[in-house]
Amino acid sequence: MKTKISALLIGFLFFISCSEDFITRDFDKSRYVPSTFYDSKDHAVQALNAAYSTLNGWANGYTWSVGIMHFVLGDDLYETGYAAGFTPWGPISNFDLQANQSAIGDVWNSYYQNILICNNALEEMPAAQKIANDPTFTDDVLNLMMGQAYFLRAFHYYNLAQYFGDDKIVIRRTKPKTESDFYLPPSPADSVVAFIESDLKKAQTLLTAGLNVTPGYEKGRATRGAATALLGKLYINRERYTEAAAEFRKLLPGVGDASYGTYSLVDNFRDNFNRTTENNSESIFEVQFNNMNSQGAWSNNDVNWVFQNFTLNRTSWSIMWWNFAVPNFKLNDFESWTEDISGTPTTVYDYRVYDTFWGVPNGANFTDQNGVTKDWQAQGWANETVIGQQGVYGIRKYALDRAADAPSGLDPLWSDNNIRLIRLGDIMLLYAECMAKLNPSNVTPSDPNSAVYWVDLIRNRANLPRNDQSHLYSARSGVPGQLPTATALMAAKGWTLMQLIEHERYAEGYCEGWRKEDLKRWKKDASYVQYKSKWTGYQSLTLPVPLTETDRNPKFQ
Template structure:
């Protein structure tokens, strides 16, 4: 299995990788790319934009974002047999972990493609590009994409090199840039999102498969809400403003009445979805479900990745949340030994289940990039932080009522903070949100060090040795070798 899996990922990466810098990838930092292509027509602009969206179908957005949010947190164990994923679970990541460089490079390649669009499209003279304001829409979409990728980078690594135009040289002075500060990166993200919100439509028409596939004003406002909540100098008045802009959008976002419809594979591009990756099957397919789903669904018998933790299962059970638990976790006998659930082969083991169909590495199951429940719970958080407790209660109870839960019993601000954090966990497990939530609530260290996860092979509790430094990932050593000006995050050596 290992050989086939690695070969598959290699072929996938090759198929979707950005090729504009392939001639000198071994010479310059992956965060840089040169572009010599000619862009003359409206069709050229659209093609470049499509290429920019393709980053959402690369490995980071398929499942590594789950590894570095859910597996690294209290939501999931690594599962599988990959030492690099075990390191994420164990909080023992090092700069030489290959997944770090893969993710860094894919995110920067996405930024490079957005930069091409933003640099080239304004100069195209084809009049077709200005019909219906399409030029401004394209620039808005590219701005959103650049901001979204930078948001991933800054939350994973902190300050990173800030590249906002295509690179025209491979000279060290131009490509070996130092890291910008966290504040500078967030300022660029906000500027890009504000531009996007001002230039994108609420919808592109009546076709949901278009409106949920492209960045819209609603997507930009949703990200502005998340960014203002996550940045170091957070502003909950801004968070509330942008959450309300999404909730009242003319796009008509609404919670689905049935939570299970979000993940059953039959209701994508729904009213709750703000933006989702449009996997339609080979060659535009999602290989992730094959890695996670049990043998009865995947059709193979090797050990699967991203196993729900006892702590996550207990969180659902404590809340009596059967609806979201059953939509998120599937228990099944596993033909392997699991160190946390069953050391005996064929024991009962939980599987990550928000994807439901593997289809031989070519699933059409999707990840939501943004959906309304996330924004409603973020609004509840903002209201609570602004000391508007009862209004916060209304929002969290709106989400709880959807899955048949009683109103939250929180009676003060501190209790409500914990209630909202827990609600987000139950609602958004396996959606790449948990680690940012724990960091935002300043609870990552306390939560990880209080876990009581027992390794059944030894009978001893797993020790995470979490500290503040581990909230950020180490800068990939491969990239530091290319760019000596990067430095390293605290706690990972020089």
């Protein structure tokens, strides 16, 4: 690790600046000498923006390994035949997790590189303020910047702990300055959780002027609401339901605290995944991607390759990689009903199905690069095979409906669509889960202190007709979906509150990266996940510490 960190310190860390606009600003700056560079407010901003630039970077962001792991580690996606050459992601998708797999090492190293950049910002920004003697570089300005850096560092540690376990994390509070700093043992699990908690509470305190509705606050920057949501997630994933509920509630419409931000569900569910509706009222934290150049490159950090792996198949879009897909049986867990359409009894699915998947019956059309529109059958999904069974679906979330809608100047493999990491729909259902644990007897639909109140809000939105392709059943003007209320569904199915919430999180968040945390938190056993050969229960969601790390760090036991 010493060599890698040293190289970063002198060669990578000190020149990047970033934005929804701030991600790309000043990107052509040359390299600087760290010991003398940070002497102004602008330089402090560049240190902070460098911490954002890693989120959409190729080497250590959601453009590649970190992004693929986010989507693949769960039971949403299954490897296609094309994944055989995509080493080691096919095995990883089947939970065949090995300490010597390069992708696992990449994820570990990426988060620690990102933490190093955050630590640099946290050290250099206050120092720059002192040196600058700039009346515009006030304590309020510095506090806002420090709050963002604390959030970003906590975000990286949070993900490390979720992937590798609380007891496997080496806490690095500062940049390494001596030989011994390179070789630290893992910290006790409770210390790791406390460290993340502390950073997020600092972010909450410092980001009082950094809300999603603060005038002039740049979209894509960490907000007080994002710190609050992540703190709630830290708590709920460790069964600290009372504390989690208190944090989540601050963000909820109607009962929340406006000093943490103002959030609301968007009416059109698909707006959470379109490139034209990013950073909307439901978004709490998302990775910003931009089309800033004429063609992507393996090392650029403005567009990403992630979605090509699981959106369209090669019949739909011949240059797709398409390494993962959805077997047909996964549709069985979505609700449906029968309608008389043009005199024919017709199965209509939960409207979210048409937003989420390609290839479902009477689903969305795709228009290819030649201008040919292919319906759900012509796209070829029924001819593809996954888990030895013919007939699969793709993920429409995050996909383009037309090849011509690809970013200007880029081939269709590239995407500038933001990845939504935290949104209000997720937080509402997590709050409902807390209520189910804390007050399971309260099933009053009109009471915000009941789980069903929040589940009903999610289901009511799911029933709204869409602004979407006009042939879709979900896009019929004035024809809402027929999902029953939460209490009616529980009665019909004989479900508990937790079964209701598990179902709703499946339907609402399919292929958004929620499952790796959900299945672990719910402690699902060996029988829960089907057709993934190495799944033995929720323990399968914990990655092994990379062999390269245990080999080179003598204090890692």
